Amino acid sequence: MQLTFDDDVEAFRAEFVAFLDANLPSAEEADRPSRSSADVPEWARRWQRLQFDAGWLLPGNPPEFGGRNASILQQYVHLEELSKRRILRSFNPQGVGIIAASLLSFGTPEQKRRWAVPILRAEITAALGMSEPGAGSDLAGLRTRATLDGDHFVVNGQKVWTSGAHDADVILTFVRTDPDASKHKGISVLLIPTDTPGVTRRPFGSIASPDDLDFNEVFFDNARVPAENLVGKLGGGWAVAHGSLGHERTLLWLIFAERLADLLVDFRPVTTLDEDRYATLVMDAHALRWMGSAALAREARGEQDVPALSVLKLFGSEAAQAATEAAFESAGAEALDHPALTGPLSHLSLEAYVSGWFERYARTFSGTIAGGTSEIQRTVIAERVLGLPRG
Amino acid sequence: MLSEFDEDQRLWRSTVRDVLAKECTPALVRGAADAAADTGGPGGQRGCENDLYSHPRRHMPLEALWQTYTNLGWTQLVDPSEMVELAILVEELGRATDPTPFLATMTQFVPLAPGVAGAKQSGAALPEGITARRDGDGWLLDGTARHVLDGDRADWLAVVTTEGVFAIPAAQASVTRVPVFDPVLHVAEVALADVRVGGDNLTGADPEKARHQALTGMATTMVGACQRVLDLVIEHVRTRQQFGAPIGSFQAVKHKAADMHVAIERARALAYFAALTIAADDPRRRLAASMAKASAGECQSLVFRHGLQLFGGMGYTWENDLQFALKRAKAGEVLLGTADEHRALIAKENLTLAGVDSRAAHV
Numbered sequence A: 001m002q003l004t005f006d007d008d009v010e011a012f013r014a015e016f017v018a019f020l021d022a023n024l025p026s027a028e029e030a031d032r033p034s035r036s037s038a039d040v041p042e043w044a045r046r047w048q049r050l051q052f053d054a055g056w057l058l059p060g061n062p063p064e065f066g067g068r069n070a071s072i073l074q075q076y077v078h079l080e081e082l083s084k085r086r087i088l089r090s091f092n093p094q095g096v097g098i099i100a101a102s103l104l105s106f107g108t109p110e111q112k113r114r115w116a117v118p119i120l121r122a123e124i125t126a127a128l129g130m131s132e133p134g135a136g137s138d139l140a141g142l143r144t145r146a147t148l149d150g151d152h153f154v155v156n157g158q159k160v161w162t163s164g165a166h167d168a169d170v171i172l173t174f175v176r177t178d179p180d181a182s183k184h185k186g187i188s189v190l191l192i193p194t195d196t197p198g199v200t201r202r203p204f205g206s207i208a209s210p211d212d213l214d215f216n217e218v219f220f221d222n223a224r225v226p227a228e229n230l231v232g233k234l235g236g237g238w239a240v241a242h243g244s245l246g247h248e249r250t251l252l253w254l255i256f257a258e259r260l261a262d263l264l265v266d267f268r269p270v271t272t273l274d275e276d277r278y279a280t281l282v283m284d285a286h287a288l289r290w291m292g293s294a295a296l297a298r299e300a301r302g303e304q305d306v307p308a309l310s311v312l313k314l315f316g317s318e319a320a321q322a323a324t325e326a327a328f329e330s331a332g333a334e335a336l337d338h339p340a341l342t343g344p345l346s347h348l349s350l351e352a353y354v355s356g357w358f359e360r361y362a363r364t365f366s367g368t369i370a371g372g373t374s375e376i377q378r379t380v381i382a383e384r385v386l387g388l389p390r391g
Numbered sequence B: 001m002l003s004e005f006d007e008d009q010r011l012w013r014s015t016v017r018d019v020l021a022k023e024c025t026p027a028l029v030r031g032a033a034d035a036a037a038d039t040g041g042p043g044g045q046r047g048c049e050n051d052l053y054s055h056p057r058r059h060m061p062l063e064a065l066w067q068t069y070t071n072l073g074w075t076q077l078v079d080p081s082e083m084v085e086l087a088i089l090v091e092e093l094g095r096a097t098d099p100t101p102f103l104a105t106m107t108q109f110v111p112l113a114p115g116v117a118g119a120k121q122s123g124a125a126l127p128e129g130i131t132a133r134r135d136g137d138g139w140l141l142d143g144t145a146r147h148v149l150d151g152d153r154a155d156w157l158a159v160v161t162t163e164g165v166f167a168i169p170a171a172q173a174s175v176t177r178v179p180v181f182d183p184v185l186h187v188a189e190v191a192l193a194d195v196r197v198g199g200d201n202l203t204g205a206d207p208e209k210a211r212h213q214a215l216t217g218m219a220t221t222m223v224g225a226c227q228r229v230l231d232l233v234i235e236h237v238r239t240r241q242q243f244g245a246p247i248g249s250f251q252a253v254k255h256k257a258a259d260m261h262v263a264i265e266r267a268r269a270l271a272y273f274a275a276l277t278i279a280a281d282d283p284r285r286r287l288a289a290s291m292a293k294a295s296a297g298e299c300q301s302l303v304f305r306h307g308l309q310l311f312g313g314m315g316y317t318w319e320n321d322l323q324f325a326l327k328r329a330k331a332g333e334v335l336l337g338t339a340d341e342h343r344a345l346i347a348k349e350n351l352t353l354a355g356v357d358s359r360a361a362h363v
């Protein structure tokens, strides 16, 4: 157990802080905000590429994948500095955190070069195509079909919720390649470029606004995808899904940790009851970081413990939701219109952070729904952490 | 920061577990509970001053257990820099519902009076209720401290007053064991009637820092007790069959178990965070100790409710060992300040630590 960091870690932090001071895009440079989770404006692409090339995007990675082989504690202070300043590394978080990460775990060397590196360098952006109208919590019930025809897969079916798909260059798409195999065994994963003929994307509004376009329906109508775009083994999609969900839950709990840190600043308790709820937030923020540090250490050692990540995902999302509701209520009727306090570099944080308390509260439900709902996480914890029987 | 135990700490935990599995068995705990119950039963005339069972020296298995602990050197974990190791020990003791005065001695008395008690002696703390009045070159200690944990079976007492912290032999006090609902718990009323003390009795300890250790110790032991409840619940719901299936396959049961696990993980995280701030004498120790106690309190509330509920009628019986862990966890909540009281401190302390920018204090 460690509370403070050794000199080498503090030196690493100082180096990163110096990099940030020298290179953070200014507010003037940031001429327009990002509109969706795969819409990365030019200035933000330059920013992400700069981090990649300097080995600061994912410091734990080797240099060829945007890192510098940093130790676990070094990665920790890196995240801490980003969080302190409310800085997003990438405006295509799924691309970097889930899709590129999955390709680095399951992709061929060629796929890493052709897709993962460009995603990490913000040359292209990516979306995650798992959910379907009939397959939400029951992901393995997905029905989008891919049939091998010579050196191509022919894809037919529909995805939904696909965040940022209309702005993405490629979708990591979970498809059924063997309808006769058991539910989990007939699934494979394809990288489908969005300019493939037969791919149609239809964005639709979120609870925040009809103009808040992040969700998409994606239709595949005889879309022909090169067989070399198969990620992992044919029929091995469930293993990739499992890995991707692990990456997604890591990405998510880290986001929740940042949200809690932001709330500690933005939520200013007024009444004694507010203070009581604020205290819960203080505890949750500390506990999530502390619990999460063990998960990061496991990940740095290459250990996979996806069920344990469910604990962080469930706890973090519900803590952020409760604290945001407390802040909303504390603001009284002002919450109907009051813009949230923002950090000094709001252009480097998510749009949600510049919205009012009402919107921020509504948006906390993305945390308890996306990436496996809270109910699903509870079941995962009961069965796979505590060993209760399935049924 | 990193919350993982290192190699030595993992080894230490498994050593402690092995010892307690052999020495502090459920049968022994039940024996201590039955002994207390035999003297009057709940609500009966238990626990008067001459109670045969109020002193561990009279209750042989507890005496032997205490000997085991002291022979293993467990009472030598007195340096605050070893707080994480002490916390590991105390968590396991909570899990085993340790019936000895270890917790009070090591996390309440020793921090207030380091170096006073012998390695085989026990102690209790009187954080409030006693006043010190100047008397020549000494003081007179007077007053009554209520609900003193293990006050009835302590060799030494540490008395906190505005004049300083004094250590006195317990024989100088008039001690009455209070009958309490939890049969394994020892709580006493301790009265001092103008007990004369001198400068030699002053321990020089900082009562505020000692309080952090007491809170963290109590929180950690509650976490251990809660973990024991969950362990028993998991075992039970995997085997108990209804409607032709193990009850643990029903989702309403699963989700309660998952919530118990998350609450325990949260409280455990904050307990060890607090232990580490104490070991490092970090400025966040005051905040951390309150967070540990508050989260342990919130945890036991949920764990008690779900734990007893999921056992059905079996959980409502004297026969079932679940009761000991439940009672240990719940009793801890009302000692040293409830979760509500600590949450009030947390909000203020965090805003203070934070100054203008609360991120400065953020982990």
Ligand SMILES: Cc1cc2nc3c(=O)[nH]c(=O)nc-3n(C[C@H](O)[C@H](O)[C@H](O)COP(=O)(O)OP(=O)(O)OC[C@H]3O[C@@H](n4cnc5c(N)ncnc54)[C@H](O)[C@@H]3O)c2cc1C
Pocket (backbone or CB within 6 Å): A094, A127, A128, A129, A130, A131, A132, A135, A136, A137, A138, A160, A161, A162, A163, A164, A365, A366, A369, A370, A371, A372, A373, A374, A375, A376, A379
């Ligand atoms: C903001 C946001 C962004 C998203 N982005 C993406 C994306 O980029 N790519 C992608 O593929 N998907 C994405 N999703 C989809 C997300 O993964 C699904 O919404 C989620 O898995 C739940 O599926 P569903 O919406 O079909 O709800 P359902 O599965 O229909 O669930 C509805 C309710 O029933 C409960 N329920 C369902 N099954 C069970 C069960 N077995 N036991 C107990 N309760 C159950 C659920 O917990 C929930 O409360 C996103 C969702 C949101 C909200």
